[in-house]
Amino acid sequence: MVLTKEYRICMPLTVEEYRIGQLYMIARHSHEQSDSDEGVEVVENTECEDPVHGKGQFTEKRIHLSNKLPYWIQALIPRIFYVTEKAWNYYPFTITEYTCSFLPKFQISIKTRYEDNNGSSENCLGLTPVELIHREVDFIDIAYDELSAKHYKEEEDPKFFQSKKTGRGPLIEGWRESTQPIMCSYKLVDASFEVWGMQTRVEDFIHKCIRDILLLGHRQAFAWIDEWHDMSLDDVRQYESKMHAATNEKIQPKTEAENSSQPATPSGSIPSSPKSPTGSANRSWFSWS
Structure with a gap:
């Protein structure tokens, strides 16, 4: 059975503010976490359109991460390994898939789905009665959930941080009930690894990684608010493009090695415009955006 969790992450922002902060955070975080061996390579970043969701932004990335996986997973995969992420951003609704x-x-x-509330919507993603039975809700508290020591920075701790531009923070106990403005990211994550003897272990590992990244990324989005709060959508898109180019350059040795060891993809197999996934499409790996 697919392991399904709905993560709810509240932020002391409006949904419109979060749109800018999220784009800034993902671009900066990806650049900081990348090096010559591993990181996030941006393959495509373009506009898209869907008959239901309207206009949006499509991105395709390669996530090079084999050395950061546990040894028992590294033993199962080739030396050169990456995950493909495809994301359709129809803000305030997004779809992300990994293959x-x-x-x-x-x-x-x-x-x-992003909403201006404190996580009180019980079914904003429109789950069926059967899906609701199997869904596990997990609230992530950016201020008081434990963060890995290797990622902790006091200047990024919402319990101590206060924004100079907005005056928001520090976040005290019970902040989700008393803080204004407040918004919530509702993330429904389906993870499956249908290999006998390893399914539970791998699916639990996936969700632990997802939760850890969501916690770190959203802490940083708030702690970096003074860097992005005055940006327009055009401003943050320009910043995003600049950071994508810089990040791709950082991991170039890795991608050159992969390209030399793998046959080129025929150009005819690449669709001219990215399509939103349908229910029958193969679903894929994980994103925390």
Whole structure:
């Protein structure tokens, strides 16, 4: 059975503010976490349109991460390994999917909706009665949930941080009930690894990674608010493009090695415009955006 969780992450922002902060945070975080061996390579970033959701932004990325996986997973995969992330951003609704050609039974799909509330919507993603029965809700508290020591920075701790531009923070106990403005990211994550003997272990590992990244990324989005709060959408898109180019340059040695060891993809197989996934499409690996 697919392991399904709905993560709810509240932020002391409005939904419109979060749109800017999220784009800034993902671009900066990806650049800071990338090096010559591993990181996030941006393959495509373009406008898209869907008959239901309207106009949006499509991105495709390669996430190079084999050395950061546990040894017991590294033993199962090739030396050169990456996950493909495809994301359709129809803000305030997004779809993110991850695929890995080496692990066809490894699938992750994330659907996200952003609302101006403190996580009180019980079914904003429109789940069926059966899906609601199997859903597990997990609230992530950016201020008081434990963060890995290797990622902790006091200047990024919402319990101590106060924005100079907005005056928001520090966040005290019970802040989700008393803080204004407040918004919530509702993220429905389906993760499955249908390999006998390893399914539970791998699916639990996936969700632990997702939760850790969501916690770190949203803490940073708030702690960096003075860097992005005055940006317009055009401003943050320009910043995003600049950081994508810089990040791709950082991990160039890795991608050159992969390109030299793998046959080129025929140009005819690449669609001219990215399509939103349908219910029958293969679902894939994980994103925290």
